Amino acid sequence: KAGVTQTPRYLIKxxxxxxxxxxxxxxxxxxxxxxxxxxxxxxxxxxxxxxxxQRNKGNFPGRFSGRQFSNSRSxxxxxxxxxxxxxxxxxxxxxxxxxxxxAFFGQGTRLTVV
Amino acid sequence: QKEVEQNxxxxxxxxxxxxxxxxxxxxxxxQSFFWYRQYSGKSPELIMSIYSNGDKEDGRxxxxxxxxxxxxxxLIRDSQPSDSATYLCAVNKAGSGTYKYIFGTGTRLKVxx
Numbered sequence: 748k749a750g751v752t753q754t755p756r757y758l759i760k761x762x763x764x765x766x767x768x769x770x771x772x773x774x775x776x777x778x779x780x781x782x783x784x785x786x787x788x789x790x791x792x793x794x795x796x797x798x799x800x801q802r803n804k805g806n807f808p809g810r811f812s813g814r815q816f817s818n819s820r821s822x823x824x825x826x827x828x829x830x831x832x833x834x835x836x837x838x839x840x841x842x843x844x845x846x847x848x849x850a851f852f853g854q855g856t857r858l859t860v861v
Numbered sequence: 862q863k864e865v866e867q868n869x870x871x872x873x874x875x876x877x878x879x880x881x882x883x884x885x886x887x888x889x890x891x892q893s894f895f896w897y898r899q900y901s902g903k904s905p906e907l908i909m910s911i912y913s914n915g916d917k918e919d920g921r922x923x924x925x926x927x928x929x930x931x932x933x934x935x936l937i938r939d940s941q942p943s944d945s946a947t948y949l950c951a952v953n954k955a956g957s958g959t960y961k962y963i964f965g966t967g968t969r970l971k972v973x974x
Contacts, residue, residue: 780962789966790905790949803961837904839962846954847893847912850962852904 749774751840751853759859765826768856770838771821778802778843779821780850781813784835796821797843826861862887865883865952867965875973880937883970884950887931893953894926896935899967900946908948940972 752771760766772779781793792805796815813823825832835857839850866885872878882896893912897905911917911933912926933952937944941967947967954961 765913782964790964792961794965795961798923806940847910849895849907849910851907852897854905 751838751851753836753838753853753856754855756854757857757859759861760828762828762830762860764828765824766828766858767822767824768836768838770821770823770840770853772821772838772840773851776842776851777819778837778841778848778850779815779819780839780841781821781823782837782839783807784837784855785833790837793823795843821841825858830860833858833860863965864888864963865965867948867950867968869966870969870974871971871974872968873971876940876942877952878940880940880944880970880971880972882935882937882948882950882970884933884935884965885931886933886950886963888952888954889928890932891931891952891954894902894933895951895953895962896924896933897949897951897964898944898946899924899949905949907974937970940970942972942974945970945972 754769757825778797780795783791795803799815810826815821835855837855841848896909899905909924911926921938925934934955949967950965953960
């Protein structure tokens with residue numbers, strides 16, 4: 748069974764640019780959550796999608812957005828990049844049907860903003 | 862107060878010893894609890910999930926949950942150098958049928974050979 752796939756693995760962008768990251772969940776999983784991980788802040792929740800609907804959103808500015816497609820694949824977009832957006836972006840896939848649902852992470856996309 | 866708190870460590874234990882990792886959470890309505898292991902430069906890997914008070918064992922790992930005290934712990938028996946990693950506690954925050962995993966900042970474990 749294939750795991751969670753994130754692309755690309757590494758990105759270098761310039762301040763002011765925008766970036767799109769992709770996440771393909773485990774087959775059959777309908778929930779995709781996105782997290783930002785930095786050394787100082789740890790794992791911070793960005794948003795969660797289930798069946799193409801955003802169910803939950805963290806405390807990030809509107810420059811961070813996402814969407815989910817009918818095949819459960821998800822993308823997140825960051826516009827007008829800032830130096831502080833440099834981080835490891837992780838997506839997690841789960842069935843998302845009940846509270847007792849385990850989430851599995853992809854390998855992450857490491858974004859560097861210069 | 863942070864929603865999920867962990868001691869950042871490092872927690873150093875000798876090879877073969879029991880490592881005890883602790884986590885407290887603030888939302889009394891939380892129902893699902895998870896432990897992840899994260900090696901440096903890698904993504905978190907799920908080790909254990911626990912939903913009911915008491916102990917849950919899986920190989921060398923035991924998760925313990927005490928909802929009255931809002932406390933979750935992870936015991937690693939016969940610790941090996943390969944267990945050296947950061948251990949993240951996560952809580953599935955209750956509310957309105959939505960699912961939002963809140964993570965602690967992790968405890969760094971060092972197993973000394």
